[in-house]
Amino acid sequence: MSLEEKTILVAGAAGFVPSHLSQHYLDLGAKVIGLDNFITGSPQNIEKLSKNSNFKFLECNIYEGLPTLTENIDYVFSLASPASPIDFSEIPLEIMRVNSEGTLNLLNLSKEKGARFLEASTSEVYGDPQEHPQKETYLGHVNPIGPRSCYDESKRFAEALTMSFYRKFNLETRIVRIFNTYGPGMRPNDGRVIPNFINQALKGEDLTVYGDGSQTRSFCFVTDLVEAIHLVMFGDDPTPFNCGNPNEVTILECAEQIIKVLNSSSKISFRELPEDDPKKRKPDLTKLKKMSGYAPKVSFEDGINKTAEFFKKI
Ligand code: UDP
Numbered sequence: 001m002s003l004e005e006k007t008i009l010v011a012g013a014a015g016f017v018p019s020h021l022s023q024h025y026l027d028l029g030a031k032v033i034g035l036d037n038f039i040t041g042s043p044q045n046i047e048k049l050s051k052n053s054n055f056k057f058l059e060c061n062i063y064e065g066l067p068t069l070t071e072n073i074d075y076v077f078s079l080a081s082p083a084s085p086i087d088f089s090e091i092p093l094e095i096m097r098v099n100s101e102g103t104l105n106l107l108n109l110s111k112e113k114g115a116r117f118l119e120a121s122t123s124e125v126y127g128d129p130q131e132h133p134q135k136e137t138y139l140g141h142v143n144p145i146g147p148r149s150c151y152d153e154s155k156r157f158a159e160a161l162t163m164s165f166y167r168k169f170n171l172e173t174r175i176v177r178i179f180n181t182y183g184p185g186m187r188p189n190d191g192r193v194i195p196n197f198i199n200q201a202l203k204g205e206d207l208t209v210y211g212d213g214s215q216t217r218s219f220c221f222v223t224d225l226v227e228a229i230h231l232v233m234f235g236d237d238p239t240p241f242n243c244g245n246p247n248e249v250t251i252l253e254c255a256e257q258i259i260k261v262l263n264s265s266s267k268i269s270f271r272e273l274p275e276d277d278p279k280k281r282k283p284d285l286t287k288l289k290k291m292s293g294y295a296p297k298v299s300f301e302d303g304i305n306k307t308a309e310f311f312k313k314i
Contacts, residue, residue, distance in 0.1 A: 001234075003030035007073050009115070010034050011062050011106055012080030014041025016185045017120070017178070019049060020222050021077060021229060026052045033071065037061045039094055040082040045185060063094075063101035066109055073113040075233060078106045078158070079120040083151065085274065086191035092150035099154035100161070107165045107173075116172040118233045119162045121240065123179040123281055124152045133248075133282035136177070136240050146276040159240065166238050176232050179244025179283045183222030183303065184310030194219065197255055198308050201264035211273030213252025218282045220245035221303035224296035231292040242283040245296040261304045 008025045012018040013034025019041075022032045026049065034049060034057045049055045058067045062080055081098050082091060103119065110117035126134045127142030142152045165171040182194035189195075200207045220228075220243075228243035235241075249257070255268050288294045298306075 001028060003028045006075065007031045007033065007071050008075045008077065009069075009073050009109075010077045010079060011102070012036055012041065013049065013057065014038055014043065014045045015079065016183070016187070017181060017222060017225060018077065018079040019045035019185055020183070020226050021079065022049050022055065024226050024230065026054055030054065031056070031071075033058065033069065033073070035060055035062055035066070035080070039091060040084075040087060040187065042187065062105055063097040066105050069109070073109070073115045076106055076110045076115045076117045077120065077233070078103055078118065081120070081151070081155070083122065084190045084192050085148065088148055088151050095150045096154045099158045103158040103161055107161060107171065111165065111169055111171055116174065116233065117162065117165070118174040118176065118229070119158050120229070121155045121159050121175050121177045122151070123177055123242070123244070123283065124148060125156050125159065125177060126281075127152060128276060128278040129280060132280050133246065133284040134242065135284040136242055136287055143276050147274070148276050163238075173238050174232050174235070175238070175240040176229050176243045177240050178225065179220060179242065179281065180217045181220045181222055181225045181244065183307050185222070186307070188311055188314065193217070193251060193254065194307065195311070197258045198262070198304065198311055201258050201262045201266045202308060202311060204265050206267050206269040207255040207259065208271050209251055209255050209268055210271050210277065212270065213255065214250050215273075215277060216248050216250050216280045216282065217254070218244055218246055218248045219254070219300065219303070220296060221298035221306075224298055228288060228294055231288065231294055235291050237291060241288045241291070242285055243288065244283040244285070246283055246285055247300065248282040257300060258304055261301050262308055
């Protein structure tokens with residue numbers, strides 16, 4: 001697929017997933033405009049993208065208003081939200097504003113430019129799920145006042161806003177619900193389990209398992225996620241799609257596998273389980289598979305090795 005004549009706007013371009021997505025579209029020949037305020041994104045990601053002359057970067061707070069954009073814009077990706085549990089406690093208001101006012105600004109821009117819009121939502125809209133694996137039809141089990149609610153509820157709001165623009169203005173909209181994703185380009189101190197475990201394993205420190213480690217997650221390597229997001233954006237269905245990898249592991253198994261793959265001398269120690277930590281999470285990918293034939297390609301072992309190489313370098 002060539003996108004040479006197309007212009008793509010990526011909100012949150014300095015972030016982990018959006019920087020990979022931006023690179024994907026630069027590789028397909030598109031012009032990419034990246035927006036970020038660097039609240040959690042990394043300047044190194046922007047430096048890397050800026051090596052391509054088709055990339056333009058504008059520093060801004062999208063919830064305070066967008067910069068003037070004279071270009072035609074064909075596709076808008078809304079990926080600007082911080083997404084790690086430590087962000088939920090440190091910057092909850094910024095998270096709520098970017099997913100409400102920020103998303104609204106991006107939707108209005110898409111309407112003005114006649115662009116197709118994609119909201120990067122999250123598996124967090126399912127909360128601590130009582131249906132397993134989670135299908136897109138599951139309406140969720142979210143604590144509206146818990147420590148994760150700034151993210152869960154604002155992403156639910158962002159989905160509602162997106163569907164309102166679809167219904168009221170016939171805007172072409174897409175929604176992806178992203179499950180746990182990892183890979184090179186993650187913040188080493190972002191507090192999430194894979195960067196924590198890899199960095200602990202590389203240093204020979206104990207891997208810190210929260211609770212008894214029986215909670216599960218399903219981890220997707222970032223290039224597989226980018227492919228899934230791309231398929232949804234270029235598909236024709238405005239309703240939400242789960243995106244991720246259905247390979248479910250307990251957090252204890254995850255720690256053991258990382259120690260083994262990295263041939264580390266680390267041991268495992270246990271810490272208190274954070275409040276409202278979801279007990280199970282696994283995407284049902286039937287809908288995406290049916291629409292596009294999607295299947296993740298990167299094994300956990302390869303993904304962990306690639307991510308560890310990145311952390312060794314920085
Ligand atoms: N976790 C852990 N040790 C860590 C960091 C996280 O055991 O050092 C657990 C966390 O309690 C959760 C899972 O790993 O059950 C995934 O956490 P993460 O913060 O990566 O993402 P979440 O899926 O909870 O948003």
